[in-house]
Amino acid sequence: MERGRNGRNTPTRNGASPPEARAKQRAYLIAALETGDDLSELRELLRTAGVAVVGQAVQHRDKPHPNTYLGPGKLEEVRIAAKAADANVVVCDDELSPRQERNLEKELGISVVDRTATILDIFAAHANTAEGKLQVELAQLEYNLARMRGLWTHLERLGGVSSGGFATRGPGESQIETDRRLARDRIAALRRRLEHVKGTRAVQRAERERAHLPQVALAGYTNAGKSTLLNAMTGSAVGVRNRLFHTLDPTTRQLQIDGRPYLLTDTVGFIRKLPHQLVDAFGATLEETRLADLILHVVDASAEEDDRLEMLRAVEDTLEEIGAGDRPRLLVLNKVDQLDADQRNELRHRHPEGVQVSALTGEGLDELSVVVEQAFARTLESVELLLPYSEGGRLAELHDVAGDLHREDTAEGVHVVARLPAAIAERYQRFSV
Numbered sequence: 003m004e005r006g007r008n009g010r011n012t013p014t015r016n017g018a019s020p021p022e023a024r025a026k027q028r029a030y031l032i033a034a035l036e037t038g039d040d041l042s043e044l045r046e047l048l049r050t051a052g053v054a055v056v057g058q059a060v061q062h063r064d065k066p067h068p069n070t071y072l073g074p075g076k077l078e079e080v081r082i083a084a085k086a087a088d089a090n091v092v093v094c095d096d097e098l099s100p101r102q103e104r105n106l107e108k109e110l111g112i113s114v115v116d117r118t119a120t121i122l123d124i125f126a127a128h129a130n131t132a133e134g135k136l137q138v139e140l141a142q143l144e145y146n147l148a149r150m151r152g153l154w155t156h157l158e159r160l161g162g163v164s165s166g167g168f169a170t171r172g173p174g175e176s177q178i179e180t181d182r183r184l185a186r187d188r189i190a191a192l193r194r195r196l197e198h199v200k201g202t203r204a205v206q207r208a209e210r211e212r213a214h215l216p217q218v219a220l221a222g223y224t225n226a227g228k229s230t231l232l233n234a235m236t237g238s239a240v241g242v243r244n245r246l247f248h249t250l251d252p253t254t255r256q257l258q259i260d261g262r263p264y265l266l267t268d269t270v271g272f273i274r275k276l277p278h279q280l281v282d283a284f285g286a287t288l289e290e291t292r293l294a295d296l297i298l299h300v301v302d303a304s305a306e307e308d309d310r311l312e313m314l315r316a317v318e319d320t321l322e323e324i325g326a327g328d329r330p331r332l333l334v335l336n337k338v339d340q341l342d343a344d345q346r347n348e349l350r351h352r353h354p355e356g357v358q359v360s361a362l363t364g365e366g367l368d369e370l371s372v373v374v375e376q377a378f379a380r381t382l383e384s385v386e387l388l389l390p391y392s393e394g395g396r397l398a399e400l401h402d403v404a405g406d407l408h409r410e411d412t413a414e415g416v417h418v419v420a421r422l423p424a425a426i427a428e429r430y431q432r433f434s435v
């Protein structure tokens with residue numbers, strides 16, 4: 003098990019270690035669930051993190067045990083099974099409290115990593131831009147700070163003797179105090195830098211808003227095919243991978259529908275139980291979604307119905323949480339190339355409002371364009387203007403943003419009949435005839 007920079011257990015070191023080194027990590031999975039035993043998403047997360055899975059145990063309970071996550075009998079079972087499977091780490095499908103984590107490590111005699119640490123680790127490995135790296139570091143530090151506090155009392159009790167982590171770096175208490183202070187300073191510095199980046203982003207957005215191009219944001223569960231859809235609709239080459247959280251940084255591209263330009267933004271995917279530290283840290287990035295004129299909610303329609311509904315709910319909840327709950331949105335049912343005619347009919351029945359597409363084959367994309375256009379058309383206002391020849395520059399702008407533009411040169415100026423976004427129509431009011 004490798005230890006992170008802050009002494010935390012994480013399944014992989016921040017992006018640096020080669021895949022073969024990571025695969026040496028053999029994880030035994032545990033979960034407290036109300037029903038079922040499906041840990042496929044956690045497996046998928048670990049696959050993305052390059053960790054092998056050697057077994058799993060699920061305990062059915064209403065809620066996790068407050069001290070040890072699982073009950074005592076199940077714990078003993080896990081201890082034996084994990085040992086038999088030669089696991090060197092236990093990964094839990096929920097975020098553990100510092101106390102639960104500490105107790106589990108003691109009971110099981112093996113490193114324990116929770117879902118949040120796993121996701122943070124994947125984010126750390128996938129962050130490319132300066133902003134992305136700042137956001138992930140902030141989220142990791144905040145997560146770690148809570149654990150330091152826990153570990154501190156732990157060390158006190160053990161008199162500074164521990165199997166690793168902070169105890170190897172110094173004599174317990176005073177070292178932890180120093181670490182905590184350093185972490186707090188670093189958190190404050192990161193927040194300041196992110197504020198600055200946020201300012202830059204606001205300036206860019208203001209520029210785009212001045213151009214009055216309609217803003218469309220792609221939102222959806224991780225791996226739903228958002229980046230593939232952005233590429234298919236705009237002819238770009240944004241990175242696509244069959245792994246979770248491939249995209250962390252927002253990318254904006256121009257999209258033409260019927261001669262009218264739109265801005266389409268691809269951004270970070272959502273997941274069930276998304277660590278709240280990440281939602282906080284990615285606030286500026288998520289703003290692209292919050293301020294969009296239209297959100298395309300992309301879902302993997304080839305997923306089993308239960309999974310699909312759960313993914314839809316997780317995304318809706320997250321949109322709500324980031325303050326984008328009131329934005330107009332369109333449901334995009336992606337990956338229908340994987341479905342046969344019956345399954346497509348069933349899907350149409352379940353989600354009559356959704357547009358069925360395949361970002362991979364291009365099927366349904368024309369219809370999607372039409373639906374996007376209609377969504378904006380509903381907000382357009384019809385105008386009839388007379389622009390003096392001295393205002394020739396404005397004609398170019400109108401050509402960019404107007405729908406159904408008709409112009410006729412007359413003695414007094416250019417006579418224009420068009421449909422305009424409300425904000426622009428207002429600015430042209432004084433030329434109205």
Ligand SMILES: Nc1nc2c(ncn2[C@@H]2O[C@H](COP(=O)(O)OP(=O)(O)OP(=O)(O)O)[C@@H](O)[C@H]2O)c(=O)[nH]1
Pocket residue numbers: 222223224225226227228229230231241242243244245246247248249250270271272336337338339340359360361362363
């Ligand atoms: N069969 C099929 N596969 C698709 C389709 N669209 C995307 N994929 C695949 O789904 C996987 C994920 O695609 P991405 O575009 O990276 O998904 P994303 O939503 O951007 O994922 P994150 O950035 O990780 O949140 C890739 O392996 C794609 O090739 C589709 O319409 N049909």
Ligand SMILES: [Mg+2]
Pocket residue numbers: 228229230241242248249
């Ligand atoms: Mg992506």
